[in-house]
Amino acid sequence: MKFKKIVQGDIAFCDHTPNQIEPNWxxxxxxxxxxxITGSSKGRYTTWFVDAGVIDTEQSQWVLRHYYRGGFIAKFSRDLYLFSSLHKTRAVAELSLLDQLYKQGFAVPKPIAANIERSGLFYRADLIIERVAGAEDLVARLSKMSMTESQWQALGETIAEFHNYGVYHADLNAKNILISNDKFHLIDFDRGEIRKVNPQWQQANMSRLLRSFKKELAILPSLNFSEANWQQLHQAYIAKLQN
Structure with a gap:
């Protein structure tokens, strides 16, 4: 991880990031x-897809995300976080985790850089990652077509691989799982971390994922998800999990 001082803040970037990185990126x-700008994804706020080839021909599609607060506190502070140290900022922590996982060969987006903009005792933050080529989130995929039993099993095995390494995902839900061909990627590791392997948090992760599938099914009853699909995923997950 490398750092570059800028006015009122810092930029953190990875070994493969272009060295001439600028704040306006x-x-x-x-x-x-x-x-x-090649597209966007609208959740609570907009995430932008950009063609980084315009600034470096060796780069491809990037994803640009600004950090916004959720819940009750967002009524008072939309995007300001209390600053304690650079490494503890949401963006640098997520970039560092992604960098570690990417180097270990895990199915995560390639991390590019994080931006920390100081404002007194507070900071705002942004993250750039590489877009997973040809991927869509599970809700988008399942709204159009079903997945095979082997695909559900592969998803369960993928999650188990993360859990075996101690990767805790703070928001494991169907929209934070991408599928490209038959390969699955996990995204959005904000507040994620490497933990000591423990069945309690592992099961909490899986329960959260199941709740998200049920929530999306309630919104779209035609979603191609069933209890049988969950059992296919979960049984493969348990078989792959190391106790």
Whole structure:
């Protein structure tokens, strides 16, 4: 992990990130002026997809995400977080975790850089990762077609691989799992961490995932998800899990 001082903050970036990285790369307007915005994903707020080839021909599609608060506290502070240290900021912590997992060969997006902008005792943050080519989230996929038994089993095995390494995902839900061909990637590791392997948090992760499937099924009754699918996933997960 490398760092670059900027006005009122820092940029953290990985070994493979272009060294000439600039603060304006974290601003959607910069990419819009270059006609390099290729799409977006709208959740609580907008995540931008950009063509990084306009600034470096060796780069491909990137994902630009600003950190926003959720829940009750968002009514008072939309995107400000209390600063204690650079490494404890949400963006640098997530970038560092992704960098570790990516180097270990886990199915996560390639991390690019994080931006920390100081404002007194507080900070705002942004993250850039590489977009997983040809991927869509599970809700989008299951709204259009079903998955095979072997695909559900592969998903269960993928999650078990993360858990065997001690990877805790703070928000494991169906929209934070991408599928590209038959390969699954986990995304959005905000507040994630490496923990001592423990069945309690592992089961909590899986319960959260099941609740998310049921929630999406309630929203879209035609979603291609059933109890049988969950059993296919869960049985493969248990078989792969190391106790």
């Amino acid at each position: 974290f601003n959607a307007e910069f990419w819009r002026e270059k006609s390099a």
